[in-house]
Amino acid sequence: MRSPIWAKNMLANLFLAFAAIMICSYMLILGISLKPLLYKFFPDEDPIQLVNGALIYYFFFEFTIRFFLQNVPVLSIQPYLHLPIKKGSIIHFMLRKSQLSVFNLMAIFTFTPFAIMGVGSEYGALAGFVWWLTIVGVAMTIHFATIFFKKKLNDMPNLLVGLWAVFLGLGALDYFEIVSLSSVSDMLFGAVIGQPAFAAVPIVLWLVFYRLNHGYLFNNTYPEELATKKEQAKISGDFAFLKRFGRIGELIALDLKLILRHKRPRNTLVMGGFLLFYGLIFYTQDTYMEKFDHMFLFVGIFITGIFLIQHGQFLLSWESSYFDFVLVRKTTFKEFFEAKYYMFVAFATIAFVVSLGYAYFGWRIVLFNLAAYFFNIGVNAFIIMRLSMMSPKKIDLNKRAAFNYEGVGAAQFIIAIPVLLLPYLFYVPLAIAGYANMGLVLTAVVGLIGFLLRDKLLDWLTKEFTKKRHEIAAGFRAQ
Structure with a gap:
């Protein structure tokens, strides 16, 4: 007591x-x-x-x-x-x-x-x-x-x-x-x-x-x-192959080391791997295949973006213990967000490639996952990174992973709304009109446009972070 x-x-x-x-x-x-x-x-x-x-x-x-x-x-x-x-x-x-x-x-x-x-x-x-x-x-x-x-x-x-x-x-x-x-x-x-x-x-x-x-x-x-x-005991390697990508590759290597060396961020990676099998809950049911296949877009967002959702919502909290160093090191803020973004793209790509095995249940599932993949890397990634700046909470990386609610704040409850519902704004109107495949194409195109405009969106994230960086740092110190 x-x-x-x-x-x-x-x-x-x-x-x-x-x-x-x-x-x-x-x-x-x-x-x-x-x-x-x-x-x-x-x-x-x-x-x-x-x-x-x-x-x-x-x-x-x-x-x-x-x-x-x-x-x-x-x-x-x-x-x-x-x-x-x-x-x-x-x-x-x-x-x-x-x-x-x-x-x-x-x-x-x-x-x-x-x-x-x-x-x-x-x-x-x-x-x-x-x-x-x-x-x-x-x-x-x-x-x-x-x-x-x-x-x-x-x-x-x-x-x-x-x-x-x-x-x-x-x-x-x-x-x-x-x-x-x-x-x-x-x-x-x-x-x-x-x-x-x-x-x-x-x-x-x-x-x-x-x-x-x-x-x-x-x-x-x-x-x-x-x-x-x-x-x-936790040997994570140097990821020397990433050095060929310059400063961005070095920052990605640092993030991967952080993930592999600490229980809680490593848990997001492990759970992401297991949740790749999430589709088996839906794809094996005839009811969903015949009448409720619109649910597959939600499943695709979840499968190809689970690491992005789980890890990205605590984007700044993972580095809260040394956040002041993040603000003063030689790396520019844009490079900081570029490294995070391309790491998310890499994991989403790996998840999509693995999900191609679901073609066993029908090629339409692959189309859902492809549309979800593009939407994740072109839209959801930027939304999650922006919401992660919303009053982030400090996380002690040395603490346990199970039943650990450090870092959980308002942003974690808000993130699910745009990430899981926003793709349906583009898919549902065309699906109701009888053009479901065109709805998938539109969803994928919106994501692809976001990916092509990634430099502009990263500039926007950098500008938002620059305005809030001192407030975020003060919040971490107070905790």
Whole structure:
């Protein structure tokens, strides 16, 4: 309670606490309603078998979400290492404290009512308790496995590739009906009901991963490592090939190093890569393909411009820690914005090239993505860069990426309106008149005109920044 950081972030803490309570409440309601809902929608199926068969998918989804959002409780150890307390005891304290996680509570709140109302009512109190204990054991195993794998990634960067290869391989086996994962899941979790001794397996795994984490942190947690090892481990390269583009290339290389060396900007890059698969939500649905294909323009804007949207909205905030240096260094302000712009164009181009794989669902999708690509590099890029100057907030690059709301201000809520709706001003009138393809052409032409006029638009951005630079710098210093 004495911490000035707690008082400073009081609003964010209250919001997160409210969000956690809401999530747990929804999960509890879902757990209470689960059995009646399954009886209603699957009257001929056994609800316990249905839940057991879906658990493997639930825990896979939970592991994926945890991997990107769950915090590793390592930096929390740093303030205690100088105290006359055994380091092993400190690590035990932090690992046990980490178990009070929203992700763990989600599984407990969801499946505790079903353990009582579903399994317990059918097979008895002992079976219900053992089944619930298995769920808790698996959730806690995933909790500590996530922490362990995230720490190991510093030493073994290819570990994530291996994990995803295993998950994708299992998914392919299920998709091609070689092995049914739901049947395997039902067999594993159903076996606990018949043989309660099997519940010891996830409990043992829970303890194993706990000890693995404790041993790893005990051998690798020192004050000097916490201060310097992160920077040494993140090797981002010199991007020497960019030097051929002169000063602009050097500035782009600096931006890429900033992205790769820090968690939060790097997270925008990683999430951008995953969200390239966003189109699969829409392109695989016949309803959208036949009746609502106008949604594909929104999807195209999102796919080809996700990095621009995520990273660009904090354009100045990323450099807030040394913003005064940005104002006085040899680089001109126009070169500063040119480097940002061409980096966005490069990432949008890469995203568009990758999105060409969606031609499998029809060449019309490629036309939507092409129009969205031109609109992003010719219009949206300049809108986002301009809105990023609107009272930007300071961001500490050394802080975590998950549940970090530093830098979020009014601009972040406004950006979505022009970026996602503006292309429809050019597309919808012609689409309503029956000339949808001409609407796409018009959208692309508007973007192409913006790209051809990029020098004029960059001059405009430079002029706007020059007028506001001292106000922005003062705002960063005040924070």
